[in-house]
Amino acid sequence: MLYVLTAAFLVFFAGRYLTPGSWELPWWVTAKLPQQLDIWGWQVPDNILAGLRGTDEFLRRQADGLRRGWQSFTGQGLEIAGVKFWKNTGGGGSMPLPEAGQLTVDFLDVGQGDCALIQVDGHAMLFDCGPDDTGTYVQNYLQKQGIDTLDYVIGSHPDEDHIGGMDVVVSKFDCGTILMPETEKDGKSARDAELAMNYRGYQAVAPWPGQVYELGDAFFTVLGPVSYYENDTNNNSIAVRLVYGSVSFLFTGDAEKEEEADLAAEGLELKSDVYQVGHHGSSTASSWEFLREVSPAYAVISCGAENRYGHPHEEVLERLAAVGSAVYRTDRQGTVRAVSDGESIRWSTER
Secondary structure: OHHHHHHHHHHHHHHHHOOOOOOOHHHHHHHHHHHHHHHOOOOOOHHHHHHHHHHHHHHHHHHHHHHHHHHHHHOOOEEEOOEEEOOOOOOOOOOOOOOOOOEEEEEOOOOOOOOEEEEEOOEEEEEOOOOHHHHHHHHHHHHHOOOOEEEEEEOOOOOHHHHOOHHHHHHHOEEEEEEOOOOOOOOHHHHHHHHHHHHHOOOOEOOOOOOEEEEOOEEEEEEEOOOOOOOOOHHHOOEEEEEEOOEEEEEOOOOOHHHHHHHHHHOOOOOOOEEEOHHHHOOOOOOHHHHHHHOOOEEEEOOOOOOOOOOOOHHHHHHHHHOOOEEEEHHHHOEEEEEEOOOOEEEEEEO
16 A cells, blocks of 8 residues: 555656646645535635645655756756656747846747746746646746746736636746736636635735836836726736836737727826737727827737637738838747847747
């Protein structure tokens, strides 16, 4: 019996802590199962949940030490019977590591959804986390970039295509500040994100316009939401403007023309070199008035190939062309990377 239990533990340990897919059992036990038991009228004692969390954290630290030791010793990952036990293997793209003294912004190819990874000076943040089925892809991408801590995780609004992968991200990475808007958070993805935050002991913060956050030598200013729109998560999206040197990036989630008008009326700086096109290129966003304010030299559209919404809409592509924006699209070019030294921007893509 002891051999069986030992073997079972080793299989669990490897699956949970060493493989890129990382089993979800501890989070499921400490978050989802108690919720279901509560529905049935049962209670899991807090001391048991605390013990499970503590044990999970202890084992995770041991696994991190094993990974670092093996990498230092061999210079590569471990593969047994075709199973890759390593951060730098598996899915998640193969973009090179960021260069020192540069800002790197990766617009990940997560299909019909949004996820942007910003890195500078050893600091990292995520703006949105992609749909439900890309959580492990995002996890692997971050791990391949050598990331184990995120200074910021921003869920622009609680739609599945923006926070579906947040439960994986929050449960697998140490997170400094989590920003989410004060809006209705119905749906499975929002509940899973909340459960993951509870599991890790995190509390999301709702920012307000004008707040400034530092990220290494870069900083970002919260632009919105300015107003609250009842039953309209899109127009309650968090919008931020990221600045590094003289270069700027604008992220607006799924903000549509109503929130865009609010942002323009608020009086904060909108003009940006790079614009992650609002609502995946929907004609309900990126209005003429807003694009004239932003006047982006480059625009990145995150959308899925042949998606059922027809994104990006032709009207938006015409508007972007009219304001002189060079357009990158994840549905055609895969992951899009912008690298800046604070004065210029160079681009690369990866399918």
